[in-house]
Amino acid sequence: xxxxxxxxxxxxxxxxxxxxxxxxxxxxxxxxxxxxxxxxxxxxxxxxxxxxxxxxxxxxxxxxxxxxxxxxxxxxxxxxxxxxxxxxxxxxxxxxxxxxxxxxxxxxxxxxxxxxxxxxxxxxxxxxxxxxxxxxxxxxxxxxxxxxx
Numbered sequence: 001x002x003x004x005x006x007x008x009x010x011x012x013x014x015x016x017x018x019x020x021x022x023x024x025x026x027x028x029x030x031x032x033x034x035x036x037x038x039x040x041x042x043x044x045x046x047x048x049x050x051x052x053x054x055x056x057x058x059x060x061x062x063x064x065x066x067x068x069x070x071x072x073x074x075x076x077x078x079x080x081x082x083x084x085x086x087x088x089x090x091x092x093x094x095x096x097x098x099x100x101x102x103x104x105x106x107x108x109x110x111x112x113x114x115x116x117x118x119x120x121x122x123x124x125x126x127x128x129x130x131x132x133x134x135x136x137x138x139x140x141x142x143x144x145x146x147x148x149x
Contacts, residue, residue, distance in 0.1 A: 003088070005095045008055040008066070010048075015063045016055070017044040023078035030110040030138065039134070051075050054095055056088045067092040074105040093121055097145065108132065109139040122146050 008016070020043050024036055051068030056079075058064050064083040068076035074096060079088050096102045105123060107114045119125075127142035 003059070003091065004057045004061075005054055005092060006057070008053045008063070012053075012055065012063060013044055013048050016048055016053070016066050019063060019066060019080050020076070020078045022081050026081040026084075027111055027113060028108065030108075035136070047076070052100055054092060054099070056092055058083070064088055065092055067096045069096050069100045069102055072101045072103050074102045077105075089117060090121065103145045105143050106133075106140045107143060109141050115141060118143050 017040065021036060021040060024031065028036075048068065051070045053066055053068050055063045055066040063080075065079035065088040066076065067074060074093070077089060077092060079092075093102070104126075105118055106129075107118055109115065109128070122145055123143035124146045125141050126144045129140045129142065130137065132138040132140055
């Protein structure tokens with residue numbers, strides 16, 4: 001698997017937003033379409049600029065996935081649906097744990113694939129909120145990286 005994981009900036013926000021939207025539509029079937037439409041400009045114009053970004057590029061230099069981190073918390077991890085199942089998420093997660101000190105993440109309870117992914121990568125549930133970050137009724141599980149002794 002030829003790839004490159006590197007920091008990216010505002011010049012890549014359009015592609016990152018495309019990946020975000022495609023990934024959310026593929027994995028968050030509990031969200032109404034209007035919710036995604038409402039969130040898209042916030043992701044593009046606010047959220048991406050708030051986090052440290054690392055993107056996974058394929059052999060042609062096309063971004064196929066990305067992670068966004070703020071103060072040790074993984075705020076975003078999205079993979080283009082056409083590239084899922086190739087280890088991109090694991091590679092990005094390992095990179096941001098190592099490089100940016102990620103030790104916690106919130107994940108939608110109604111997204112069992114994501115919950116299972118993080119649990120398989122050494123995270124454990126440490127809490128739950130009934131509302132998402134927008135104050136909407138999409139419960140979040142709070143996960144923390146289980147440190148090996």
